[in-house]
Structures are given as C-alpha cells and as structure tokens.
Amino acid sequence: MSSRYDGALAAALQTFFVEATEMVEQMEQSLLELEQSPGDPELLNALFRSIHTIKGSAGLFGLSRLVAFTHEVETVLDKLRAGTIALSDALSGLLLSCSDHVTVLIEQARTATPDAAPAHSDDALSSALVEQLRGYLEAPCRGEASGATAAESAEEAACSEVSADPELWHVSLRFRPEAPARGIDPLATLGYLQELGELVMVETFTTHLPPLSELDPERCHLGFELRIRTPGGRAALEEAFEFIEGDCDVRLLPPDAASEAYIGLLDDVPDEAERLGEILVECGALSAGDLHRSLSLQHLEASEGSTMRPLGEVLVAEQLVSPAMVEAALEKQGQVRERSEPARVFRVEAERLDGLINLVGELVIMSATAHAQAARHPELLETTQRIGTLVEEIRNNALSLRMVAIGETFARFKRVVRDISGKLSKRVKLEIEGGDTELDKSVIEKIGDPLMHLVRNALDHGLESPADRLAAGKPEEAVLRLSAQHDSGSIVITIADDGGGINAARVLARARERGLVAAEAEPSLAEIHALIFEPGFSTAETVSDISGRGVGMDVVRQNVEQLRGRIAIRSQEGVGTEIEIRLPLTLAIIDGFLVRTCATAMVIPLEHVEECISAADIEIRNGQALINQRGQPLPIIDVGDVLGLGERSSVARRSVVVVRFEGKRAGLAVDQLLGEHQTVIKPLGRLFQRVTALSGSTILGSGEIALILNINELLNTATGPQAPATGRESTTRSRVSTSA
Amino acid sequence: MSTLELPERLLITECAALREDLLAALECAEAPFVIDAKAVRDVDGAGLQLLLSTVLEARKRGIPLELDASQGLSELLQVLRLEHRFQRVGATSV
Numbered sequence: 001m002s003s004r005y006d007g008a009l010a011a012a013l014q015t016f017f018v019e020a021t022e023m024v025e026q027m028e029q030s031l032l033e034l035e036q037s038p039g040d041p042e043l044l045n046a047l048f049r050s051i052h053t054i055k056g057s058a059g060l061f062g063l064s065r066l067v068a069f070t071h072e073v074e075t076v077l078d079k080l081r082a083g084t085i086a087l088s089d090a091l092s093g094l095l096l097s098c099s100d101h102v103t104v105l106i107e108q109a110r111t112a113t114p115d116a117a118p119a120h121s122d123d124a125l126s127s128a129l130v131e132q133l134r135g136y137l138e139a140p141c142r143g144e145a146s147g148a149t150a151a152e153s154a155e156e157a158a159c160s161e162v163s164a165d166p167e168l169w170h171v172s173l174r175f176r177p178e179a180p181a182r183g184i185d186p187l188a189t190l191g192y193l194q195e196l197g198e199l200v201m202v203e204t205f206t207t208h209l210p211p212l213s214e215l216d217p218e219r220c221h222l223g224f225e226l227r228i229r230t231p232g233g234r235a236a237l238e239e240a241f242e243f244i245e246g247d248c249d250v251r252l253l254p255p256d257a258a259s260e261a262y263i264g265l266l267d268d269v270p271d272e273a274e275r276l277g278e279i280l281v282e283c284g285a286l287s288a289g290d291l292h293r294s295l296s297l298q299h300l301e302a303s304e305g306s307t308m309r310p311l312g313e314v315l316v317a318e319q320l321v322s323p324a325m326v327e328a329a330l331e332k333q334g335q336v337r338e339r340s341e342p343a344r345v346f347r348v349e350a351e352r353l354d355g356l357i358n359l360v361g362e363l364v365i366m367s368a369t370a371h372a373q374a375a376r377h378p379e380l381l382e383t384t385q386r387i388g389t390l391v392e393e394i395r396n397n398a399l400s401l402r403m404v405a406i407g408e409t410f411a412r413f414k415r416v417v418r419d420i421s422g423k424l425s426k427r428v429k430l431e432i433e434g435g436d437t438e439l440d441k442s443v444i445e446k447i448g449d450p451l452m453h454l455v456r457n458a459l460d461h462g463l464e465s466p467a468d469r470l471a472a473g474k475p476e477e478a479v480l481r482l483s484a485q486h487d488s489g490s491i492v493i494t495i496a497d498d499g500g501g502i503n504a505a506r507v508l509a510r511a512r513e514r515g516l517v518a519a520e521a522e523p524s525l526a527e528i529h530a531l532i533f534e535p536g537f538s539t540a541e542t543v544s545d546i547s548g549r550g551v552g553m554d555v556v557r558q559n560v561e562q563l564r565g566r567i568a569i570r571s572q573e574g575v576g577t578e579i580e581i582r583l584p585l586t587l588a589i590i591d592g593f594l595v596r597t598c599a600t601a602m603v604i605p606l607e608h609v610e611e612c613i614s615a616a617d618i619e620i621r622n623g624q625a626l627i628n629q630r631g632q633p634l635p636i637i638d639v640g641d642v643l644g645l646g647e648r649s650s651v652a653r654r655s656v657v658v659v660r661f662e663g664k665r666a667g668l669a670v671d672q673l674l675g676e677h678q679t680v681i682k683p684l685g686r687l688f689q690r691v692t693a694l695s696g697s698t699i700l701g702s703g704e705i706a707l708i709l710n711i712n713e714l715l716n717t718a719t720g721p722q723a724p725a726t727g728r729e730s731t732t733r734s735r736v737s738t739s740a
Numbered sequence: 741m742s743t744l745e746l747p748e749r750l751l752i753t754e755c756a757a758l759r760e761d762l763l764a765a766l767e768c769a770e771a772p773f774v775i776d777a778k779a780v781r782d783v784d785g786a787g788l789q790l791l792l793s794t795v796l797e798a799r800k801r802g803i804p805l806e807l808d809a810s811q812g813l814s815e816l817l818q819v820l821r822l823e824h825r826f827q828r829v830g831a832t833s834v
Contacts, residue, residue: 041824083823175785180752186785187816204820209789212763212797217755217790224820 015347016057017110023050024106025412027099031092032414038087048077054102056281058109065126066105072130073098076137085136094132096415101129167229168200169237170253172265177219179247186222189248192240197230203279207272223272225279350441353402357588360391360398361680367391368701395680399586404444406484406493407435412448413455417480420459427466427476428459433483439491440586446563447493447583450556454495454579455480457552462499462577472574474498490565490607491585496578502571504528529569533557561712563587564605564695566661590681590696590708594674595657597638598645601706603679603698604668608659608711615654615669627656627667634658636667639709642693642717664715681708693717743774750780750787750813758787762794772804774829780810788816795825 030047034040055070073095079085104122171193175186193199205223209215230236234254241250253261262280367388374380410432421428463478470476481496504525511517511531523531535554560567565583584590592603618625618636625636636656639645656667679698688694695710744765747754766773775794791807798805808829809817817823 039827041827044824081824082818082821083828180786185752187783187788188785190820199819202820204822206789206792209793209796211800212759212766212790212793215759215790215793217759217786217793218752220785220789222785222789 013061016061017106018347020054020057020106021103023054024099024103026050027102028096028415029411031095031099032418034087035089035092035418039083041081044077044081048074048081051077051102054106061109063105063109066102066109069098069105069126069130070102072133073102076133079137091136094129094136098129098133101125165229166255167197167231167233168255169228169230170257170262171224171226171228171237172249172251172253173226174205174223174249175220176247176249177221179220179244180218182247184220184244184247186220186224186248189240189244190224190226193226193228196232196236196240197228200227200229202226205272205275207275225276348401350402353398353441357395357398357402360395361588361682363391364395364680365699365701369703372701395589399440399588402441402586403438404441405436405438406444406491407432407437409444409448409451410435410482410484413451413482416452416455417459420456421463424459425465426459426463426478428463428478428480431479431481431483433481434485437484437486437491438585439583440588442587443491443563443583443585446559447581450559450581451482451493451495453552453556455482458495458497458499458577462497462501464500468500472500486585487582490582493581493583494578495581496576498576501573501575501577502529502532502569503573507531529571532569533567564590588681590679590698592677592679592698592708593657594677594700594706595639595655595668595670596672596674597670598640600640600643600645601674601700601704602639602670603677603706603708604657604659605708605711606676608661610658610660610665612673613656613658613667615656618656618669625669629658629667634665634667636669637714637717638669639714640670642714643691643707659711659715661711661715666715668709668714677706679706679708741772741774742769743776745776746780748779748781750777750783750790752784752786755786755790758790762790763797766794766797766801766803769798769803772806772827773798774806774808776829777807777809777813780813783813783816788820788822792822792825 027047027050030043030050034043034047037043051070051074055067055074058066058070076085076091076095080087080091085091105126108122173186173189175184179186190199190202203225205225206221207223209221228237234252237252241248241252244250251265253265265276265280367384371381371384371388374384414430417428417430458480463480464472464474466476469478479498481494483494483496485492507528508517508523508531511528511534512519516531516534517523533553533556557567560581560583563583564587565581568580568582569577570580571577590603591606593606593609595602595604613627613629615627615636617627619628620626621633625638626633627636628634654669654671655673656669657673658665658667660666677700681696682698684691684694684697688697692713693710694707696708698706698708700706742765744762746758750758762775775791777791795805805827806829807826809826814823817826
C-alpha cells in the first residue's frame with residue numbers, strides 16, 4: 001500500500017474497530033435469535049455476513065490473526081447457511097465462544113503494538129476453538145450433490161488466492177422475460193453447460209422476480225453468474241449460447257480476464273451491481289482482496305467522515321483498473337445506491353452531538369434573554385418571539401438526534417439470560433417488548449448497568465428452578481419480560497418475572513434484624529417491598545457469583561435516581577415480581593415550575609407539582625409547620641430555611657407549592673410563584689455537589705441563575721422523621737448560601 | 741400449519757394452475773405454510789421461479805414458509821446455491 005494512504009488507514013483502522021465490534025454483536029444477536037427460530041435463512045445470512053465483513057476488513061489492515069480465525073468461523077457459517085450442517089445447541093454455544101474470542105482478538109489488535117507476540121493462552125484458545133470448528137466440517141454432509149462440493153472447492157479457492165486456472169471461465173446470464181415463450185428453459189441451458197465442463201459455482205440472481213401475486217409464471221426473471229471449467233474454450237461456450245442469443249444477455253469472461261472486465265460487469269447488470277460485486281469477490285474473480293479492499297477502503301473512509309474518496313479513485317490508485325473502466329462502473333453503482341438507499345445513515349461521534357446540544361442550550365437561554373430585553377422595545381417583540389419558537393424547534397430536533405432505541409440495550413440481555421440460566425440450570429424465556437422505544441443516548445448509557453443488575457437478580461433470586469416451578473403448578477419454562485414504553489414525557493422500563501415473588505415475611509425479618517424497621521412497627525406490604533432498595537439489604541441465603549452480595553438494589557435505586565428517575569417494585573408471593581423504572585426522556589431539559597424565595601429563583605420539576613395554595617393558613621404544631629388541607633395535615637417545608645438562604649423574607653402573601661414524590665407529599669413555602677418554565681439543565685459546580693437538595697441549575701432569560709430542587713431529598717428532610725417504618729436516615733440539612 | 745402438496749411435474753405448462761393453487765393456499769394458510777415437494781421429479785426454470793416467487797409472496801404476507809423437498813429438488817437448489825432461501829420443513833419446531 002502506498003505511503004499516502006497511511007494516514008487515511010490509521011484513521012480508518014479506528015473505525016474498523018468500532019464496526020468490527022458492532023459486527024461481533026450482530027453475530028451474537030443472530031446466533032441467539034437463531035436459537036428461537038432455527039434455520040431462518042435471513043438470520044443465517046446475517047450471521048455469515050457479519051463474520052465475512054470482519055474478515056474482509058481485517059484483511060485490509062493486515063490483522064492476520066483475526067483473519068485466520070474468522071476464516072475458520074466463516075467456513076462453518078457458510079456450511080450452516082448452505083444447510084449442509086445444522087445448528088445444534090453445541091455448535092451454537094461454540095460459535096458464541098468464537099464470537100467472544102473474536103472480540104478478544106479485536107481488542108488485542110486495538111491495544112497491541114504491531115509486533116507484540118500474542119499471549120500463549122489466547123493462541124491455545126484459538127487453536128482449541130478452530131479444532132472444534134473443524135470437527136463440524138468433517139461431519140458427514142447431507143445430500144452430497146456433486147455441484148455442491150464443486151461449489152465448495154471454488155469457494156475455498158476464492159478464499160485463498162486468485163484462481164489462475166486457465167480453463168475457468170466466468171459466465172454471466174440474464175434471461176429475458178419472453179425467453180420461455182420461445183422455448184428457452186434456463187435450467188436446460190445450465191444443464192447443457194454442465195455437459196461442457198464442470199460448473200464450479202452457480203449463483204442465481206432473482207432481483208427482478210416479483211412475488212407470486214404479481215408473477216406471470218410464463219415470463220422468466222432469472223439470471224445466473226457462474227464459473228465453468230471447460231477445455232472447450234471460447235468456441236465451445238459461444239456455440240452453446242448461439243441458440244439462446246436474443247433471449248438471454250450473455251457475457252463471457254475468459255480465464256485471463258483482467259479486473260477491468262469484472263468491474264465492467266458491474267456496469268452491465270442493472271440493479272445488481274452491489275450484490276455482484278460481493279459475489280465476484282467471493283468467487284475470486286477479482287483476487288479475493290482487490291475489489292473488496294477497494295470497497296472497504298472507500299467504505300471506511302466514508303464512514304470516517306472524511307471526504308469520501310470515490311471508489312474509482314481508490315481502484316485506480318491501487319493500480320487495479322484503468323480510469324475509464326471505473327467511471328463506467330461507478331456511474332452504475334451510484335444509480336443503484338440512489339435507488340436502494342433512500343435513507344442514508346451517518347455515523348456521528350457522540351461528543352459532536354453533545355457539543356451541538358450544549359450550544360443549542362446556550363442559544364435557548366440567549367433567546368430568552370433577548371426576548372426579555374425586547375420587552376422594552378415593542379417593535380422587536382414579534383421577532384424575538386419567532387426566534388424563540390425557532391430555537392425551541394432547533395432544540396427539539398437536536399435532542400431527537402441523540403435519541404436511540406432501547407432495543408439494542410435489551411438485546412444484550414439475551415446472551416446474559418442464556419448464559420446465566422444455563423449456569424443455574426433454569427429454563428428461562430426472555431420476552432422483549434417496545435425495543436423501538438427511543439430515549440436519550442446518555443440515559444441509555446447509564447441505565448445499562450442497573451438493568452443488568454435487575455436482570456441478574458431476577459434470574460438468580462426471582463425465578464425458581466424447573467422442579468420448583470412444576471411443583472408450584474407453573475410451566476417449567478420461566479418468563480422474564482423486558483419492556484419499554486413512553487408514558488407522558490417519560491419512558492417506563494419494566495422488568496417482570498413470573499418467579500417466586502418476594503417473601504415479605506423474610507424481608508421483614510431481615511429488616512428487623514438489621515434494625516431497618518422498628519421491632520413493633522407493622523409496615524404495609526408495599527413498604528416491605530420497598531425495603532429491598534435499602535442499603536446493605538439482601539435476603540439471599542447464599543452469596544452467589546451472579547448476584548446476592550447485598551450491594552445491589554440500593555445502588556440500582558441510586559443510579560436510577562441520579563437519572564432523575566424513579567424505581568418501584570410490585571411483587572406477589574408465588575406469582576412474580578415486577579420492577580418499574582420511570583426515566584425522563586432526556587437529561588438535558590426539564591419542565592419546571594419557577595418560584596422565588598429569599599430573592600433566589602428556583603425550579604421545581606413540574607412532574608412533582610400537584611397544586612399551589614395560599615400560605616395564609618400555615619399553623620405550627622409541635623414545632624412542625626402544617627397546613628390543614630381538606631382535613632389532612634400537610635407538612636410544610638420552608639425552602640429558604642432548608643437551604644439556609646438567610647433571613648425569612650418579608651413578603652406578605654407567600655404561597656405553598658404542593659409536591660409529591662413516591663406517595664410522600666409536602667408543601668413548599670415560597671415567596672412568589674413565577675409559572676411554568678422549560679429549562680436547559682446545567683450541572684452544579686463542585687462546591688454545590690454535596691448539597692443533595694439541589695439537582696442542578698439553570699440560567700434564566702434575565703441572566704439570573706435558578707436552582708433546580710431535588711424534591712425527593714427535600715421531602716425526605718420533611719417526612720423522614722415521621723416516615724412510618726422504613727426508618728430511612730433523614731437527610732442531613734445542608735446549608736448553602738447563594739450569591740445569585 | 742397448512743400444507744400444499746406439489747405434483748410430480750413442476751414445469752412451465754403446470755405453472756399457471758400451480759400459481760393459483762399456491763395463492764389460494766397462502767390466502768388461508770396457517771403458519772407455518774409447508775410446501776410438500778416430496779413428489780417433485782421434474783423441474784424447469786419456470787417451476788423453480790414459481791417456488792422462489794412463492795417465498796417472496798409468503799414473506800410479504802409474513803407467513804413462515806417451509807419446504808419439504810424431494811432429493812432431486814434439494815440437489816438442484818444446492819447446485820444453484822438457493823437452498824438458503826428456503827426453510828427446511830420442521831426447522832421452526834425443532
């Protein structure tokens with residue numbers, strides 16, 4: 001490779017690692033899905049393609065160990081795809097181990113210095129896996145058609161090097177629709193060719209074949225790309241096609257045909273250029289690398305985001321073809337691409353998106369500022385209002401760029417469920433619903449670990465062994481359901497199992513033992529269930545390597561709460577457990593209710609606001625401020641007091657905002673209500689990060705800073721001491737002074 | 741599961757009628773739709789094309805399709821590298 005590609009390649013290599021990792025994930029997913037629907041041809045194809053792509057790209061970068069290993073895997077997958085071997089559980093397991101090993105190899109390639117010797121253990125693993133894979137190849141094939149074995153040997157040849165077989169011709173046939181009406185049968189033509197020599201590969205093209213309801217069965221829509229080894233040479237082949245001339249487009253490529261000729265084929269077969277390219281590579285028409293390498297290079301550079309170097313330029317630069325030839329081929333490919341890829345996908349670094357969203361956030365604030373200032377200049381008001389609307393749209397658009405479907409995160413659990421249920425000898429079916437539900441990428445990234453913990457927990461503690469299930473009159477196979485759905489501006493993720501449920505008596509006993517519940521207290525069932533989210537709580541009798549170290553559920557709750565989410569649990573003994581996580585769609589924005597107290601602006605997340613009432617009726621009972629609200633005492637928290645904002649304000653008519661969080665309610669006494677306000681959240685500075693009653697800050701149109709209140713913590717402050725039995729430590733009052 | 745049995749001859753002369761049969765069977769098919777081609781002995785291009793087109797139709801309708809092919813048909817599909825387009829019979833219930 002010439003030196004001027006080095007830079008591009010180094011950058012492309014990074015993209016390769018990302019893509020290859022995705023390909024391994026795809027391989028894993030295909031394998032797992034195949035366990036659900038065995039033999040699905042599309043899945044088998046996807047499986048093959050994923051490893052084929054890794055091998056091809058790895059070859060480009062000279063990652064020989066990766067190529068060598070993936071080649072072995074590919075060979076087996078090709079047999080699977082062809083149906084000559086079946087996907088047994090054992091083979092599926094082996095292939096999963098192989099995909100793990102490919103991940104290891106990719107990781108090594110990423111981190112290793114080029115010349116570093118591989119660890120012995122990895123080499124041993126490689127050869128052990130390869131040996132097992134080869135075991136499957138030696139297994140007797142079903143239906144040993146001569147054509148099949150010939151095709152296999154052709155592929156072997158393709159995998160290694162350019163076939164320099166002097167008798168090997170490439171024939172491209174596209175039958176015209178009216179051929180049958182004139183007595184031409186494509187299969188008869190193939191049969192005749194078979195007499196002329198050995199067909200080492202036949203690939204059937206049905207690009208123009210309509211589904212049955214639109215098919216005129218007497219018109220032909222078949223095409224073939226085939227390679228034939230014949231001693232008769234051109235004369236014999238031309239003679240063979242003389243008869244069908246006019247009913248079939250025939251192209252003959254002699255054994256010594258140059259790469260140009262094959263590239264030229266791309267131009268000649270309408271609509272099929274991409275697939276043909278694939279096949280030419282596969283059958284070794286071009287050296288197994290040349291075309292592929294060119295395509296990969298182009299593809300990698302394109303996804304790298306650098307200016308896309310046209311394929312032609314790549315090919316010419318690599319001295320594969322003449323410029324004119326390429327132009328013709330490319331034009332055709334361009335047409336195909338335009339037709340077949342109406343929605344193109346770009347890969348964009350997450351950081352760039354974050355940068356964009358940050359800027360848009362600033363823009364929102366500045367636009368609000370401009371609008372506030374325009375109040376003094378009525379002629380500007382209309383303009384600033386329109387700008388405000390536009391900015392809001394831009395912000396919504398920008399945020400939607402970062403929305404990702406949760407399905408991928410869910411899909412990861414298939415493997416987890418498979419492996420863990422196998423280890424525990426439980427039979428578990430994983431059901432996934434609403435995988436296309438979208439939420440902010442930053443939320444998805446942070447919810448993966450808590451979800452993983454919940455899934456492991458459900459598998460380990462929630463679901464019973466098959467024997468226990470049968471004894472309980474349940475189906476032997478347990479069901480674990482992961483679902484996601486949108487619900488009024490949040491996303492709700494549910495992890496439900498049909499296992500044994502929570503043993504309330506045991507939880508209560510353990511909680512009393514740990515002093516989490518007073519001995520005489522009689523908490524409700526819901527309160528008992530909520531106990532499992534308490535720090536250091538675990539009822540599992542044995543600590544397993546899967547879960548049960550007692551550091552789990554409280555950490556899960558913390559993680560969820562850090563995402564401004566809530567977690568709830570419902571469980572019925574003997575029937576199952578359902579854990580519901582409710583998360584905001586994005587962490588960047590919050591719908592808030594703006595209030596002012598002690599001259600400081602504050603934002604109360606709107607989802608917690610119930611109503612606003614007058615503060616005139618506050619009474620003090622036993623040192624606790626209360627309001628009698630429709631016969632119920634409602635504790636009042638003075639926000640200014642809690643945050644230590646100094647002197648009680650002298651505002652005459654104060655207000656109370658009634659808020660609730662997880663069934664707890666309280667009134668927040670504030671000086672002034674300013675109304676609803678959608679704000680872009682800014683993190684708190686380090687100084688304030690230990691003030692748990694605040695969750696963030698924002699900048700108002702006036703340039704003033706507003707503090708976003710953490711209602712959960714505020715309510716704990718107010719209701720903690722009275723909380724019935726949960727005995728949760730009351731949050732220590734944090735004193736903070738602001739200089740807003 | 742519903743099954744349609746194909747005759748011995750899968751040739752262009754039979755294809756128009758076979759197409760009607762296949763469409764009618766797909767119309768009221770219960771998944772998986774099984775094409776019993778155990779009896780098939782003679783196949784020509786039109787017959788092969790009919791099978792491939794049925795696969796497309798079934799996919800369009802979301803009906804899983806399985807093929808129980810005679811040895812001759814299997815061999816043909818293998819030579820033409822088309823076997824991966826068909827699900828073998830029983831594959832979904834294994």
